[in-house]
Amino acid sequence: xxxxHPKWAFVGVGAMGGYIAGRLxxxxxxxxxxxxxxxxxxxxxxxxxxxxxxxxxxxxxPDDVNPARDPAEIGPVDVVVVGLKSTANEALRTLLPPxxxxxxxxxxxxxxxxxxxxLSEIAQTNRVLGALCQIGANRVExxxxxxxTPRGGFVQFGELPGAPEGLMQAVGERFQAAxxxxxxxASLGEALWRKLMWNVPFNGLTILSGMVPTIEIVEDPALxxxxxxxxxxxxxxxxxxxxxxxxxxxxxxxxxxxxxxxxLPSTLLDYRAGRPVEVEAIWGEPLRLGQAAGQKMPHLAQxxxxxxxxxxxxx
Amino acid sequence: xxxxHPKWAFVGVGAMGGYIAGRLxxxxxxxxxxxxxxxxxxxxxxxxxxxxxxxxxxxxxPDDVNPARDPAEIGPVDVVVVGLKSTANEALRTLLPPxxxxxxxxxxxxxxxxxxxxLSEIAQTNRVLGALCQIGANRVExxxxxxxTPRGGFVQFGELPGAPEGLMQAVGERFQAAxxxxxxxASLGEALWRKLMWNVPFNGLTILSGMVPTIEIVEDPALxxxxxxxxxxxxxxxxxxxxxxxxxxxxxxxxxxxxxxxxLPSTLLDYRAGRPVEVEAIWGEPLRLGQAAGQKMPHLAQxxxxxxxxxxxxx
Numbered sequence: 037x038x039x040x041h042p043k044w045a046f047v048g049v050g051a052m053g054g055y056i057a058g059r060l061x062x063x064x065x066x067x068x069x070x071x072x073x074x075x076x077x078x079x080x081x082x083x084x085x086x087x088x089x090x091x092x093x094x095x096x097x098p099d100d101v102n103p104a105r106d107p108a109e110i111g112p113v114d115v116v117v118v119g120l121k122s123t124a125n126e127a128l129r130t131l132l133p134p135x136x137x138x139x140x141x142x143x144x145x146x147x148x149x150x151x152x153x154x155l156s157e158i159a160q161t162n163r164v165l166g167a168l169c170q171i172g173a174n175r176v177e178x179x180x181x182x183x184x185t186p187r188g189g190f191v192q193f194g195e196l197p198g199a200p201e202g203l204m205q206a207v208g209e210r211f212q213a214a215x216x217x218x219x220x221x222a223s224l225g226e227a228l229w230r231k232l233m234w235n236v237p238f239n240g241l242t243i244l245s246g247m248v249p250t251i252e253i254v255e256d257p258a259l260x261x262x263x264x265x266x267x268x269x270x271x272x273x274x275x276x277x278x279x280x281x282x283x284x285x286x287x288x289x290x291x292x293x294x295x296x297x298x299x300l301p302s303t304l305l306d307y308r309a310g311r312p313v314e315v316e317a318i319w320g321e322p323l324r325l326g327q328a329a330g331q332k333m334p335h336l337a338q339x340x341x342x343x344x345x346x347x348x349x350x351x
Numbered sequence: 352x353x354x355x356h357p358k359w360a361f362v363g364v365g366a367m368g369g370y371i372a373g374r375l376x377x378x379x380x381x382x383x384x385x386x387x388x389x390x391x392x393x394x395x396x397x398x399x400x401x402x403x404x405x406x407x408x409x410x411x412x413p414d415d416v417n418p419a420r421d422p423a424e425i426g427p428v429d430v431v432v433v434g435l436k437s438t439a440n441e442a443l444r445t446l447l448p449p450x451x452x453x454x455x456x457x458x459x460x461x462x463x464x465x466x467x468x469x470l471s472e473i474a475q476t477n478r479v480l481g482a483l484c485q486i487g488a489n490r491v492e493x494x495x496x497x498x499x500t501p502r503g504g505f506v507q508f509g510e511l512p513g514a515p516e517g518l519m520q521a522v523g524e525r526f527q528a529a530x531x532x533x534x535x536x537a538s539l540g541e542a543l544w545r546k547l548m549w550n551v552p553f554n555g556l557t558i559l560s561g562m563v564p565t566i567e568i569v570e571d572p573a574l575x576x577x578x579x580x581x582x583x584x585x586x587x588x589x590x591x592x593x594x595x596x597x598x599x600x601x602x603x604x605x606x607x608x609x610x611x612x613x614x615l616p617s618t619l620l621d622y623r624a625g626r627p628v629e630v631e632a633i634w635g636e637p638l639r640l641g642q643a644a645g646q647k648m649p650h651l652a653q654x655x656x657x658x659x660x661x662x663x664x665x666x
Contacts, residue, residue: 244559245660258656265649334580334649341573345560 037206038141041066042114045107045135047128049074051173051302052145053119054181056191056216058085061101062094063214068102068110070131077178078103084179089186107134115207117143117167122151123312132158143167143207145191147235147302148317149228149325152196162198165207166224167191168231172299190217194224226279233270233281234289235318237263239303240339243346247308249298254290262335263290269333273326313347320344352521353456356381357429360422360450362443364389366488366617367460368434369496371506371531373400376416377409378529383417383425385446392493393418399494404501422449430522432482433470434460438627440469447473458482458522460506462550462618463632464543464640467511477513480522481539482506483546487614499614505532509539541594548585548596549604550633552578554618555654558661562623564613569605577650578605584648588641628662630655 043066046057061067062085071078083101085094104110116135118128132142132155142155143165156164171189176182183189191211193204208218221227238250241259245252253259267286274281293299307313319340326333358381361372376382377400386393398416400409419425431450433443447457447470457470458480471479486504491497498504506526508519523533536542553565556574560567568574582601589596608614622628634655641648 241657244657246663248660252660256656256660258652259660262653262656265653335653337573338577338580338650338653341571341577342556342559345563345567345571345574348561 037200037202038114038210042210044068044115044117045070045110045113046117046119047107047131047135048118048120048124048145050119050121051175051181052169052171053117054083054175055085055171055173055183055188056117056119056145056169056211057101058083058094058096058181059188059214059216060210061096063210065210065214067100068104068113070107070110070135071103071105074178075103075105081179083181085181085183087183087185087188089184090188092188107131110135112137113140115141115143117145118151118155119145121306121312122146122148122314122317125151125154128154128158139163141165141203141207145169146317147314148232149321150317152224156196162196163200163203164196165199165204166194166196166228168194168221168227187217188215190219192219192221192227194221194227196224223279225277226274226281229270229274229277229279229322230281230285232318232322233267233286234293235301235303236270236322236336236339237266238293239301239318240266240343242301242304243307243313244339244342247304249300250293250296251298254294260290266335266339269326269331269336270322273322273329273331273333276329276331277325307347313343315340315343315347352515352517353429353525357525359383359430359432360385360425360428361432361434362422362446362450363433363435363439363460365434365436366490366496367484367486368432369398369490370400370486370488370498370503371432371434371460371484371526372416373398373409373411373496374503374529374531375525376411378525380525380529382415383419383428385422385425386418386420389493390418390420396494398496400496400498402498402500402503404499405503407503422446425450427452428455430456430458432458432460433466436621436627437461437463437466437629437632440466443469443473454478456480456518456522460484461632462554462629463547464636465632467539471511477511478515478518479511480514480519481509481511481543482522483509483536483542485546487611489615489617489620499612502532503530505534507534507536507542509536509542511539538594540592541589541596544585544589544592544594544637545596545600547633547637548582548601549608550616550618551585551637551651551654552581553608554616554633555581555658557616557619558622558628559654559657562615562619564615565608565611566613569609575605581650581654584641584646584651585637588637588644588646588648591644591646592640622662628658630658630662634658 045068047070082097141163144151172185173183271281360383362385397412456478459466487500488498586596
């Protein structure tokens with residue numbers, strides 16, 4: 037379905053994109069990175085990917101990853117992987133077309149809702165996959181990505197409804213061949229809503245409560261209660277949209293978050309560094325979809341309104 | 352009821368206390384200010400009260416306001432006015448007794464719930480009034496209070512149930528004689544809940560939304576919606592407690608807040624300056640009372656949980 041030796045382009049090579057592109061390149065895939073600020077460094081020295089708990093290091097030469105500054109230098113590819121922040125999504129309308137041919141598969145690593153649909157619209161294709169990264173990683177400096185997750189974490193694939201059968205398995209097999217652990221979701225929509233049940237409370241409340249790590253949210257009884265209320269609003273909204281999520285999924289996420297320890301979500305780091313925060317993808321879209329489906333979401337409405345204003349994306 | 356020339360003591364001379372004490376003193380009342388950090392400045396230069404929209408300025412000499420550092424220097428008075436932050440309420444147990452005689456009237460300018468009851472308990476009297484300030488004012492520097500409200504805003508009095516008949520009118524007349532506009536509430540409880548309908552959304556959302564002035568809350572459609580939802584939760588809770596507040600009171604408060612312009616609530620200034628924030632009096636008490644009366648208050652519960660953690664008063 038992808039051919040013998042597919043050509044890959046990565047658009048947005050931050051922590052997640054860098055980790056995955058680096059391992060695919062180390063596995064021998066024909067890799068092409070579209071870079072801006074990191075171009076000079078990668079052109080000169082290539083890139084390095086580390087998995088800290090496993091003491092694994094992957095070193096890539098510039099020729100392994102073919103850095104480019106303009107998508108026209110890369111030209112049409114078999115798979116485009118998008119790792120941009122969703123706040124920069126409008127740039128995809130100019131960045132993607134030079135990379136596309138009719139059979140190109142698009143994969144998004146992005147957080148929140150609306151990204152798969154946007155790729156489908158821009159590329160006019162149903163060959164679009166969501167790839168949800170359960171990975172804690174940082175881009176430490178240009179050309180250096182550090183993954184803090186034992187065994188590198190995993191990537192969960194889901195297909196856009198109407199995508200060709202077996203597409204996500206075909207892409208997933210290349211990931212697995214490069215040593216990246218993979219899961220497949222029966223429903224992309226359901227997987228995205230499950231991920232939101234974590235991102236909505238913890239990415240949001242850690243920012244508003246004084247830039248605290250997630251463990252301080254679950255250890256504060258009032259904030260733990262608010263987290264569970266937010267999760268329940270999302271679970272009921274997901275149910276109205278046809279995604280049945282079990283009632284104890286929220287409480288289990290609280291338990292998991294307690295075990296995660298003093299974790300600072302990426303959104304909190306973005307906010308603290310003055311970078312754009314993905315307010316619409318994580319909070320705005322689920323609110324609008326849930327409300328349109330008839331679900332009352334007072335906790336989410338308030339959280340979204342505050343975060344939108346706080347990050348100066350408000351009126 | 353107060354005698355010909357009552358003696359006043361003000362405990363807590365911030366924006367509201369400063370404005371009212373200053374005008375009463377300018378009106379010839381026998382004023383005594385209990386001061387801490389502002390003592391030296393007021394002792395040296397007196398104090399100034401400005402009403403910006405009316406271009407009115409009241410200048411008081413040190414002798415007009417008799418600054419003191421210890422309540423024993425003042426001794427028993429006819430009226431004690433409390434303008435302390437409710438976070439410092441425990442200090443009243445030592446500050447008040449030297450100012451009291453059996454017939455002393457106590458007036459609280461404080462925000463939120465629980466203050467009238469505390470004064471009544473400390474002074475063992477039912478001669479306690481609530482005085483709710485509909486005034487936008489700031490203490491700009493020691494000895495300088497600036498009031499941003501046209502005609503100075505107004506003070507609404509309410510009596511503790513069981514207070515002597517006519518008590519609030521007797522105090523109110525002295526205010527009026529000094530040029531402070533006055534209203535009388537049929538029910539102190541109802542007046543307090545009406546005031547909370549402003550304080551809960553605007554004092555809270557301005558902090559969380561990036562320390563913005565109140566006008567930015569009402570001009571942001573999502574935050575205006577959240578403000579109205581918070582007001583409605585409080586209105587329904589007040590209804591369950593026997594205080595009938597009309598349905599359009601919330602929307603009218605939004606209109607009023609729009610006219611108020613770029614106002615920074617005192618709580619926001621406190622938070623920004625690292626001072627304690629009145630989280631329990633403004634958000635905690637109404638939540639507990641409303642929930643105990645059977646009212647669901649999801650917006651307030653979330654706002655309270657976040658503010659409590661943000662101001663480090665949480666678990």
